[in-house]
Amino acid sequence: MKLTDLNPRWFVLGNDPVPHGLSFDCPHCRQARIAVAFHHKGRELQEDGVIHALSPSTKHIWTLTGSGFTDLSLSPSVDASQAGHWHGFVTNGEVR
Numbered sequence: 001m002k003l004t005d006l007n008p009r010w011f012v013l014g015n016d017p018v019p020h021g022l023s024f025d026c027p028h029c030r031q032a033r034i035a036v037a038f039h040h041k042g043r044e045l046q047e048d049g050v051i052h053a054l055s056p057s058t059k060h061i062w063t064l065t066g067s068g069f070t071d072l073s074l075s076p077s078v079d080a081s082q083a084g085h086w087h088g089f090v091t092n093g094e095v096r
Helices: none
Strands: 009-011 019-027 033-037 062-066 073-075
Touching: none
Parallel strands: none
Antiparallel strands: 009 019, 019 033, 062 073
């Protein structure tokens, strides 16, 4: 499945124009949104009211590569299974 099929959106904190993460529809249920936060200038992130997937570090920070939703890759995997949602990978714009 393509990430673009899951209504992805960038999110920012405050007035900073640089995206701090993205959210997308849960591939498992399509009812909830899953959010991932990118590592950006070492900032700690604020709660934003959406389900946060858990990274191994439990700090909710991912590394991304790519130029947009069509070729985006995230590392590590996105794991929202503790909330009953999807656990998988986003690689080169594909959700698995």
